[in-house]
Amino acid sequence: MARLIRTDIRHISDAANNADSFRVLRGRVSALKIAPDARFMPYLELAGFGSVAMIRSSDLRFDLLSALVERWRPETHTFHFSCGECTVTLEDVAVQLGLPIDRSPVTGVSSFTDLAAVCYQLLGESPEDGDKYFSGIKFTWLKGKICGLSATVSEGELMCVARAYIMHMIGAVLMPDVNGDSVHLSYLPLLADFSIARLYSWGSAVLATLYRELFRATEQQVKDIGGCLILLQSWALYRMPWTTRPGIGKSSDVPIYRLRIEQHAREGFIWMPYWRPKIANVVPSSALVDSHIWCTNTPIINFNVVEWYHGDRVLRQFGCIQPIPDLPCQLGDDHGLTKRGRVQLDWEIYHRKYVALWNDQLRRIPQMVMATDQQPSSEYAQWYHSCGKPYLLGA
Structure with a gap:
């Protein structure tokens, strides 16, 4: 044998x-520790991330791990x-x-020729204006966008914030790498249509x-x-x-x-x-x-x-x-x-x-x-x- x-x-x-x-x-887990705003929660549920969005944080025992x-x-x-x-x-x-x-x-294409344009389309703004070659979005930028949601907001803005929330979950909790401060942009195009995102x-x-x-x-x-x-x-x-x-x-x-x-x-x-x-x-x-x-x-x-x-x-x-x-x-x-x-x-x-x-x-x-x-x-x-x-x- x-x-x-x-x-x-x-x-x-x-x-x-x-x-x-x-x-x-x-290890680095950068959980938001704040519940998703009820106004964009339906988009998280539509995309298939509604349940996991309820996870706040956990005290990790690195000796056990x-x-x-x-x-x-x-x-x-x-x-x-x-x-x-x-x-x-x-x-x-x-x-x-x-x-x-x-x-x-x-899966799909993991790098694009104009990442700023992708961010403007799906997040409403780009974290790296003037830089066409960045590959990730920092958690601090995503958190600022999520926490900065105003009282009066359009449906389009809610969708952008929902994508930011999902991106933060992906990079900080679900699939973090050892760098621990950003999430790769390759996931963002998969969130363009929430009803299609849940099909992954x-x-x-x-x-x-x-x-x-x-x-x-x-x-x-x-x-x-x-x-x-x-x-x-x-x-x-x-x-x-x-x-x-x-x-x-x-x-x-x-x-x-x-x-x-x-x-x-x-x-x-x-x-x-x-x-x-x-x-x-x-x-x-x-x-x-x-x-x-x-x-x-x-x-x-x-x-x-x-x-x-x-x-x-x-x-x-x-x-x-x-x-x-x-x-x-x-x-x-x-x-x-x-x-x-x-x-x-x-x-x-x-x-x-x-x-x-x-x-x-x-x-x-x-x-x-x-x-x-x-x-x-x-x-x-x-x-x-x-x-x-x-x-x-x-x-």
Whole structure:
């Protein structure tokens, strides 16, 4: 049996056995912390961002996030715990963020010849007058536009502010990069028509960005992490409530999280937290409309970013028996591409083979057999302990 874990890469987990050696990642979440004005809220709802706009902020535990990154395997896009492989899924995005999933991928042209003109058309003004080559909008400018909404405002101005609010959410909370002070302009044209904006799979784009940032953060020299960290932390707390014990929360607690995950994940990991009555009763039906593709096996896309979503590797998160999975898909040179220097490149055409696979998601759903319990089969357990990385400490 071929091992899943590559030995030719320097992974942050290589230092896990040294209790005095740990890294605490930094991240930047610039949430607005103000509710959207009721006058432009209908536009957020029309575009598919109504639910996520209700998220104000979250106190991030970077010691917990750093310990999670130690368990992330770039080979499989899953966490390797003693209980088996698990990951942040499309279900988590739908239930926790309320973003659309079963839609067209978030892609297209990421750079334009006259960005100021695009801003004037869709935001009512340009943050960089006289500069035709800027690629991002600073959060401070967007916040000023949102907070500066006057008592008497036209419908067109409300639409511009709604776009500014969505752009702030995209860049500051949903898909932030490690720069942390601006959002790329490539998303703005997708918001031109709010009724069309909701036809994009914003949820899978958020997940693709998080996967890319988790991959990048496994490198030992990396100090910062982007992506939707609110989603990542919430995912962990729903499934590993024993990580919330009093006293944890300082940066020096990475080794404590390390140890608790090692000791408790095998029996204490909650595979299906949203199925518990207290939670299921408050999940809106709108969050479940795309449940038919949550376990698909396809690439997920956000312009230049393409990551593989292996729903077939984490079937226990959907209440099913987990067979020994196929070898994970590798993207080769298409993994790690950036927008830099690619003026007027249409990523939808460049990544057309991955777009086609995403659009074929219904035919890429694995065979699903409902399980009577969450215990792995003896065959899977033997395979995973031989080929995966169930433990960090002592390994």
